[in-house]
Amino acid sequence: MRFRSASATTVLIAALAASACSKPTELASEANAKGRITAKAAPAQTAAPEVPAELLLEEPQLDPNAPPELGGDPNAIVPLGRAVTVTDYRGSVAGDIAALPPVSDALALAAALADWRSRAAAAPGAMEDGAIPLGADPQEYRPSDAELVAAEAGDRLAAALTGADDATKAAVSTTLGGDPNYRRFDYRVVDVLGSGRYFYASSPKGASLPL
Secondary structure: OOOOOHHHHHHHHHHHHHHHHOOOOOOHHHHOOOOOOOOOOOOOOOOOOOOOHHHOOOOOOOOOOOOOOOOOOOOOOOOOOOOOOHHHHOHHHHHHHHOOOOOOOHHHHHHHHHHHHHHHHHOOOEEEEOOHHHOOOOEEEEOOHHHHHHHHHHHHHHHHHOOOOHHHHHHHHHHOOOOOEEEEOOEEEEEEOOOEEEEEEOOOEEEEOOO
16 A cells, blocks of 8 residues: 655645635625515414504494585585575574464464564665675565564465464454555575575565455
């Protein structure tokens, strides 16, 4: 068996050392060169964290009878949905209107009509220029408060006399001095987009009680 000489062994070791030093070295910083951070995956079917009750928002309770929103516009005007009344037109007469006798009391209504008809004759309304952009006619009649109340009394009395007996009609006629005539008004509403709701009264209309 032959043995290598000491010089040959030395050369071999030097060659092995040189080849080892020439291999690129992988450093930890190179492994994370892209800056990725790997987190441990959550276990399967992990429940969502529970939110404290005080942080939860209450769901709004919607009124099923509320009118639908018109196109979602907060400024939209909901239609009135009923006939326009004298107090819609002028709320300041609500107290006098409420003080009128009911339809069931024809004689008391006759006395009220006689009183307010006299007041209306002493304080009539007048024609005035109308605000056409707000749905008014070029000329609008502006009735006095007394005219409005007298008209309401007359309309109620006309309803009370429908189907009334002859004795009741005779008593009413006496209270009114034999004059069955009164003046009444019709009322209308105009909704003006972007401006609001406006009420108007007609010119006085002649009416007669069914006596």
